Amino acid sequence: MTLDNSLPTAVELQILRILWEHGPSPVRLIHSRLHAEKGTNYSTTVKMLSVMLEKQLVTRDENCSPMVYRAAMTRGIAGRRMIRNLVEKVYDGVAMNLVVHALKESKPTDKELEAVRKLLDEMEKRK
Amino acid sequence: MTLDNSLPTAVELQILRILWEHGPSPVRLIHSRLHAEKGTNYSTTVKMLSVMLEKQLVTRDENCSPMVYRAAMTRGIAGRRMIRNLVEKVYDGVAMNLVVHALKESKPTDKELEAVRKLLDEMEKRK
DNA sequence: TTGACATAGCGAATCGCTTCGCTACAATAG
DNA sequence: CTATTGTAGCGAAGCGATTCGCTATGTCAA
Secondary structure, eight states, X not given: OOOOOOXXXXXXXXXXXXXXXXXXXXXXXXXXXXXHHHOOOHHHHHHHHHHXXXXXXXXXXXXXXXXXXXXXXXXXXHHHHHHHHHHHHHSTTOXXXXXXXXHHHOOOOHHHHHHHHHHHHHHHHTO | OOOOOOOOOHHHHHHHHHHHHHOSEEHHHHHHHHHHHHOOOHHHHHHHHHHHHHTTSEEEEOSSSSOEEEESSOHHXXXXXXXXXXXXXXXXXXXXXXXXXXXXXXXXXXXXXXXXXXXXXXXXXXX
16 A cells, blocks of 8 residues: 655645534535635535545545545644645754744643643653 | 735745755756756756746845845745644644644754743743 | 436646746857 | 857746536436
């Protein structure tokens, strides 16, 4: 089995997001969201889904009608791939540089800050 | 003045990286790096630079010959834009989710961990 | 059955990014 | 001067991603 390293493109990501948010959905539903976001045609949505099916970015259950599509990767996996890509392309492969920038970009709550601290502790222990 | 929100494309980023690493450079130098990385033609490099000039991703000094190109934005700015984009597109606008993922992606040294802790402290204070 | 509407698929047009061939001109060596 | 080499620019081809028109089939109500 050859695993696909390529990142989801812009529209593909938009569709994945919809699936992540709403769970497995028929085209009709996916389309209504996509249409709301950018006014695309129904055919376009169907086509994108068939392309994504080929690329194995989504799967579908063909037994029920209308067919139900679901994301083939979690939000977490997609995010990590994109992070790895960003780190490579911009931060010379040094992820910590990105972490620092991302922190500065964020407006974390106390709770979130605490969570990150705990994560740091764990990473230190696991040496 | 209209500010451009669009992100650098793949090759644009490759060229920006070269400029970030080597500082202001003539086409010849930029090309030799780009060629080493992916075997592109000299014309391609020139063309890309002219496109990037239009998009204001680079500037150039036309007084000297050969002309000298320089990145119009820092690595930091570019990185932040791309982070913002990633956070929007994948993490529902919640940057901390990205921070956590990015941390897990990284293999930080003690020093780096310490730096992040300090950053967290500062962010806490600045409330 | 028939008409109206929902579902699914396919090929071709379009679009933006990338690549390159060809041309032009300047600087330099012979 | 003339040939060679370095620098710069432009238009169009090529490519993958995206969009859409058209067609086919399924479903359901009258």
